[in-house]
Amino acid sequence: MIQSRFIPTDTLISNAGVEVDRMMVELEHFRKQTERLDLINQLHIRLAAVLDLAGMIEAYSVWLMPHVEHELIGYSNVLRSKKHLFCSSHGPLRRSVIAFAEKLMVDESKNAACFVSDDGHFAHKWMMETVDNAGLLLVLKGGRALDSQEMDLVNDSLFVLSESLRRALEYEVLFEAARRDVLTGLANRRVFDERISSKMDTARRSGRPLTMASLDLDRFKQINDNLGHQRGDEVLRQVAKLMAEMVRSTDLLVRIGGDEFLLVMDDTDQKSARVLAERLCQAIDQLEIWADAETKLGVSIGLAQWQKDEGLEAWMERVDDILYHAKANGRSQVSIA
Known part of the structure; x- marks a missing residue:
């Protein structure tokens, strides 16, 4: 005769509770x-x-x-x-x-x-x-x-x-x-296109400033015309090296083409960016590069801080317009929004 073994109800409930706990731990x-x-x-x-x-x-x-x-x-x-x-x-x-x-x-x-x-x-x-x-x-x-x-x-x-x-x-x-730009060794437009969206996303997420500078060499055409394209290439390399040494390693400096450059400065407001831009203007002036006795190389710089939710195209157009004002107002100077 087979005898049944009585298992107390509280034991069954306890065992079921242990199994449920184990399953919940596994599910978590x-x-x-x-x-x-x-x-x-x-x-x-x-x-x-x-x-x-x-x-x-x-x-x-x-x-x-x-x-x-x-x-x-x-x-x-x-x-x-x-x-x-x-x-x-x-x-x-x-x-x-x-x-x-x-x-x-x-x-x-x-x-x-x-x-x-x-x-x-x-x-x-x-x-x-x-x-x-x-x-x-x-x-x-x-x-x-x-x-x-x-x-x-x-x-x-x-x-x-x-x-x-x-x-x-x-x-x-x-x-x-x-x-890389073959002539100067700086980053080229492709690098700018790859990285600018990430920089804007970071600025948007962190709420920290992001400023772009458009730089255009003044009277560079006269350098080429009077001294030859070989000398013009040497000048571009010299200017690029100078700028690369003056900006931070975290900044994005690119040669767009010809004598045009872009500089994107993380975590930098327009006021701080202007300080650096003025130094760049002075440093390039001190290179003492002359096309002739009356024509000296300089740089015009337009600055604009990125505005929240501003698109890249609108931002770049704004920077370009500000650079135009720097050129129109006498060249070799910094202009801001």
């Missing part, structure tokens, strides 16, 4: 995994649309910011002599963060998981094995180290990022040839 774990996979897929899609190294670092920072607040993303490849820093802070803080990042990126003796600057910024550094001597540097905003969830997200994203960077480095020579 599955939900988090799904969200993480979706985030990583978004990163993959974003990076797949970018070809250049700088654009990838900027795109990665934009993707990461909503989930891991930070002030700087930096990438360095020693063998390829490639480095790019994308910083979202401004003013003295920006200079401090960039200086701290650059120090860590060149100091191979530092192997700690987290670094702390004298003014309380925290940095984490990863080595990506799929890219020779490549390091990713993250400086956290807010004076604290990354927590475990933030670290996990960065770690999970590194494979996608490193593969994208490897792709960029493999075609770096082709990219450089296609994206």
